[in-house]
Amino acid sequence: MKDISTIYGSLVFSDSVMKERLSSEVYKGIRHTIDTGAELREDLAQPIANAMKEWALEKGATHYTHWFQPMTGVTAEKHESFIKPVGEGKVIMDFSASALVKGEPDASSLPSGGLRATFEARGYTAWDPSSYAFIKDNSLCIPTAFCSYGGETLDKKSPLLRSMDAINLQAMRVLKLFGNTTAKRVVANCGAEQEYFLIDKSMYESRMDLIHCGRTLFGARPPKGQEMGDHYFGVINQRVSAFMKDLDEELWKLGVPAKTKHNESAPAQHELAPIYSTVNLATDQNQLTMELMKSIACKHNLACILHEKPFEKVNGSGKHNNWSLASDDGINLLEPGDTPHENAQFLLFLLAVIKATDEYQDLLRISAASAGNDLRLGAHEAPPAIISISLGEDLTNVLEAIETNKPYKGLGNKKIILGATVLPPIPKDTSDRNRTSPFAFTGNKLEFRLLGAPFSIACTNYIINTIVANSLSDFADELEISKDFNKDLTALIAKTIRKHKRIIFNGNNYSLEWAEEAEKRGLMNLKTTVDAFEHFTDKKNVALFEKHKILSRNEVQSRRDILLDNYIKILNIEGLTMIEMVKKQILPAVMLYERKLVKLALNKKKLSESLDRSVETDIIEKLSSGGTRMYELTNQLENQLSDSNELLDILQRAKYFKNIILSTMKELRLVADSLEPLVAKYYWPFPTYADILYSVK
Ligand code: ADP
Numbered sequence: 001m002k003d004i005s006t007i008y009g010s011l012v013f014s015d016s017v018m019k020e021r022l023s024s025e026v027y028k029g030i031r032h033t034i035d036t037g038a039e040l041r042e043d044l045a046q047p048i049a050n051a052m053k054e055w056a057l058e059k060g061a062t063h064y065t066h067w068f069q070p071m072t073g074v075t076a077e078k079h080e081s082f083i084k085p086v087g088e089g090k091v092i093m094d095f096s097a098s099a100l101v102k103g104e105p106d107a108s109s110l111p112s113g114g115l116r117a118t119f120e121a122r123g124y125t126a127w128d129p130s131s132y133a134f135i136k137d138n139s140l141c142i143p144t145a146f147c148s149y150g151g152e153t154l155d156k157k158s159p160l161l162r163s164m165d166a167i168n169l170q171a172m173r174v175l176k177l178f179g180n181t182t183a184k185r186v187v188a189n190c191g192a193e194q195e196y197f198l199i200d201k202s203m204y205e206s207r208m209d210l211i212h213c214g215r216t217l218f219g220a221r222p223p224k225g226q227e228m229g230d231h232y233f234g235v236i237n238q239r240v241s242a243f244m245k246d247l248d249e250e251l252w253k254l255g256v257p258a259k260t261k262h263n264e265s266a267p268a269q270h271e272l273a274p275i276y277s278t279v280n281l282a283t284d285q286n287q288l289t290m291e292l293m294k295s296i297a298c299k300h301n302l303a304c305i306l307h308e309k310p311f312e313k314v315n316g317s318g319k320h321n322n323w324s325l326a327s328d329d330g331i332n333l334l335e336p337g338d339t340p341h342e343n344a345q346f347l348l349f350l351l352a353v354i355k356a357t358d359e360y361q362d363l364l365r366i367s368a369a370s371a372g373n374d375l376r377l378g379a380h381e382a383p384p385a386i387i388s389i390s391l392g393e394d395l396t397n398v399l400e401a402i403e404t405n406k407p408y409k410g411l412g413n414k415k416i417i418l419g420a421t422v423l424p425p426i427p428k429d430t431s432d433r434n435r436t437s438p439f440a441f442t443g444n445k446l447e448f449r450l451l452g453a454p455f456s457i458a459c460t461n462y463i464i465n466t467i468v469a470n471s472l473s474d475f476a477d478e479l480e481i482s483k484d485f486n487k488d489l490t491a492l493i494a495k496t497i498r499k500h501k502r503i504i505f506n507g508n509n510y511s512l513e514w515a516e517e518a519e520k521r522g523l524m525n526l527k528t529t530v531d532a533f534e535h536f537t538d539k540k541n542v543a544l545f546e547k548h549k550i551l552s553r554n555e556v557q558s559r560r561d562i563l564l565d566n567y568i569k570i571l572n573i574e575g576l577t578m579i580e581m582v583k584k585q586i587l588p589a590v591m592l593y594e595r596k597l598v599k600l601a602l603n604k605k606k607l608s609e610s611l612d613r614s615v616e617t618d619i620i621e622k623l624s625s626g627g628t629r630m631y632e633l634t635n636q637l638e639n640q641l642s643d644s645n646e647l648l649d650i651l652q653r654a655k656y657f658k659n660i661i662l663s664t665m666k667e668l669r670l671v672a673d674s675l676e677p678l679v680a681k682y683y684w685p686f687p688t689y690a691d692i693l694y695s696v697k
């Protein structure tokens, strides 16, 4: 057994490495930048580059790369070796300050949503000193933000970093109002629980749909799914356990605090949760986690599947985004406190989240929108597309008592007087048991449960940060001019509860009654990705992003277009893969088996003239009519895919995919899945659900 404390963070240019290797002046400079978000002094970049290079070379690195997170949702890197020729066929190892600070990856094929014309296609990467550099596969990786020539953001990280400044600014205003003189900065923290599937690599490689789309496009229900509940928290088998141990070790080396691992509900499904960290570190770490899951699975002859819904009939995979706010003097601002003062402050921060959730339901929904997640949300395995927040009964009762100025039974039937009342302890767990809520308060943090497994958490977190910053800014505007703080605070809290309580729902979010009730309450129900993205550029949303300097109008528009384009491309690839699988695999298999049955039926008929109907003829009829229908639907799908190219407006095109193409795909799948149980196993052209889901033994 290796000593974890010696390997933990061994591949990270971490705070302790910097302390050891930088002069105290340089260390203080970079620490100041990390802690306050201030710009780094220009003359400090070279000594940092030198120290980074020496450290990386000692660790066996040969290359460096600016590591960034473009709108593809996966990370990007372009490796440069450290070598610099010095004549006579010799080289030295070189790494300049400018190579650290700025990169020009010429990443012209990455999505820009029209922000970058091809003649100025160069994108720039800029070092983000607030995220630690690390070594992966013998390359020094430098976390960077990615932008266009004109400075417009082209990545997932930039708005996140800006939103951290926005929430810091507004939260500090509110803390000052409560008389806080010790806090210097407020940060948002996140712990992302990551679900995934592990299947045998040979299964993965024998299915075109898994290879091209990351999910199965066909597959009849297996005899055993997740109904026994025996996989959830079950004993982890040897192969999976060996994978998990390797994964933990590699993550620890990269300073990712992987903490919890267990089997999940569906067969072959598992989960990993790290200890939380600041949202920008958590975002980098989650990207690394997903990447390592895939590469380490490969080494174990496994395939890791991160799609939102890889298999029908069993649960898909999500990602829970646990979010909280903390001040640098060590206070979790979403934790109920022990004094009346702390309670009032907690309630105001909680209400900032409630107000934000109600006012920007659409943005929260957008942060979890993708073609894959449309297959999962609202299907009784994940929260619905309706955004609400659950607080648990106790806290809801507290809010109700404040709103109505009535006695609170948890206080021995006394009234709650803000600034004077100590609230009884709010039990942490009650709300957490509501696993159906999209956004659940779980004692000292909020758990956003809509994300699909493959998502970058950057978008959800910059949206939560921004909308909460906006509420805090409204609160601060009102309270900063107050003459009687406690009185006005009480009025503000009561008013905010009254206005936004419709967003609070503690019941079963999976029920039909909730959809009806939510409609009565006037809440949004943006069922699909396309419905959600339509709202991205709404006036109020653009105004929000501009006010807090997160994204400009052009940047919002480009993001909407990139995401819609991505939606269309995913469905187009799925459609083409279906056609390929039907024509090259399923139909030929069905026909071969039919031919076998026809031969058999004819032989039988020779033996007995009276035999008109038989098992064979019965199956032949079903295969024949199913085969014909599949053929028709495949042709129809082909035509529709080509018709879609004629729609030039991206939103119209996305709608065509959603309304027309998806339903043809659905029907085609139904027919193919109905034939699968009729065809002998020997003839079926790829592994079935039962083969795949129980392949890791
Ligand atoms: P569960 O949601 O399954 O009950 P936990 O409550 O233990 O599990 O935590 C799940 C995730 O929430 C972990 O990644 C954990 O680090 C993270 N978490 C815990 N406290 C906070 C916090 N204050 N802010 C953000 N994330 C947190």
Ligand code: MG
Pocket (backbone or CB within 6 Å): 193, 320, 447
């Ligand atoms: Mg959880």
